[in-house]
Amino acid sequence: MTVKKFKFFLASDLEKEEQWLTEMSRNGLHFTKYRLGMYYFEEDPNHSYVYQIDFRDADEDYFQLYKDSGWENIESFIGKFHYFRMPADQENIKKIYSDRESVKEAFQRMSQFYLIIFIAMIGCQAGLVATWKGYVFQIVAASLVGLVFILYLYVFYTLKRKIDYYK
Known part of the structure; x- marks a missing residue:
């Protein structure tokens, strides 16, 4: 099921x-x-x-x-x-990429990937800014974009901390 x-x-x-x-x-x-x-x-x-x-x-x-x-x-x-x-009943279960350098590189790749998406997201909002009239729909859209922006900043912050930890 x-x-x-x-x-x-x-x-x-x-x-x-x-x-x-x-x-x-x-x-x-x-x-x-x-x-x-x-x-x-x-x-x-x-x-x-x-x-x-x-x-x-x-x-x-x-x-x-x-x-x-x-x-x-x-x-x-x-x-x-x-x-x-x-x-789970296997003996000596080990991660493939568990050394500090490999873990750090994974978080760096992740950070770069999300940075590209973040920049594209910001670029896509140019139309919202260029046509701003203060309509309710625009305010709601800008609020949602603001929340996503804050979420991305938090993800970047946590990824940076993890990268620094594995240095």
């Missing part, structure tokens, strides 16, 4: 997301798909998995490295966030 759960994680919270997915698996719900905050799980109380998420562009060699290390590829979201799992 498929179970859907909505949960929101910021990009800088990969570790929390991994822990949550692993905990859900311990409770018999195993992650199968992700779509914009909606997680899909298959119910099976007979298994338990440990999850790992990585952020990068991927090719066949990348997926083969994980497969050779015992990790099963479950999902890739927007071609950047890759979800893997391994049975």
